[in-house]
Amino acid sequence: MLEGEKLKLLEINPMEIEKRSFAIIEEELRSMGIELSEDKKHVYLRAIHTSADFDYARNLVFSNDALERGEEALKRGTVVITDTNMGKSGINKQALKKLGCGLECFMADEQVAALAKERHVTRAIVSMEQAAKLYPNGIYVIGNAPTALIRLGELIDEGKCQPALVIGVPVGFVNVVESKEWIMTKGVPYIVAKGRKGGSNIGAAICNAMMYKLTRT
């Protein structure tokens, strides 16, 4: 802000700001020599928008059927499952409502906590088991716990669930890279942030991008 310049930012429409932001991101990507594929652009742009981190233009990978299967599921009012309440908070409620979709996170569930304690495993693990039981064909948004993603992969192997889409974007330094590489071998539709980066915010952003494409005209 220049010296003496009056702040006139407060009336600006959030949708207008978002539009300008996306234009800036696209322009900078072009200047970096990165061309996004048209059908996946909305997902890449929103991941970058939510983090200001251009690495997502390179590290997001999609199975061939990911967007198609994900959109189909959203259109038929699937349930979206997150591995954190933060991810749950970040997923747009209006868009969910328009699509008639549900939203669940079992991390703070008392029964899950009790079971995890009893079995000496993490709540992330038990919450995936619970989700697989109730919503075997849901969209799974894993933005935090690699153990959640690993357990989900095992549940798929065991035939206990067959997610419409796995958004596999846990963040971190231990087991994270491996958990993401592993889920990509399970034969289910996936969107994965390869490498260490990701987060509940990225998971929510990817899910929102898909929903906005279907609900915003």
Added chain:
Amino acid sequence: MLEGEKLKLLEINPMEIEKRSFAIIEEELRSMGIELSEDKKHVYLRAIHTSADFDYARNLVFSNDALERGEEALKRGTVVITDTNMGKSGINKQALKKLGCGLECFMADEQVAALAKERHVTRAIVSMEQAAKLYPNGIYVIGNAPTALIRLGELIDEGKCQPALVIGVPVGFVNVVESKEWIMTKGVPYIVAKGRKGGSNIGAAICNAMMYKLTRT
């Protein structure tokens, strides 16, 4: 994960993983020639831990009194205010409880929504006004909306609030950099992520880092 190697990740203790993660981050920072100051290390490490983005080692800036004032406020059971429900979700409830602190976000408040509509301004703006009225000396964690940070700065100028600490880490491409530079001139303790990066997750991570330092033995 190597072919044929059995997954044995599921029993690992989350606290153990966190410890190993922090050790990896410190080692990589050393190899990058970055030496973190001892008193601020917990904040830097947790911001990097939550994003896997080493940029935070360079872009986080602190006013001289930021940590001292923030810790004082947390110890006396201040109220933490966030600009998103996602940020609110990410702030550790156990640590808040141990410290006797409150946690508020007015973004989804019906009265705030109605007032914003009536005045043709964003909910972010009205939610800051509401927070300033109720908790003028709280800790403000702004991880999303530059307009929230700007309105907060104006409210400080108008003598309507004097936050114990502003964690100013909105993310984005329009007005974001300017809003952060501006809040740093307001004479209140701040922790700011300079540049475009930040987010509700980063804001929560910084607040959690400060709380964990006081509550974990």
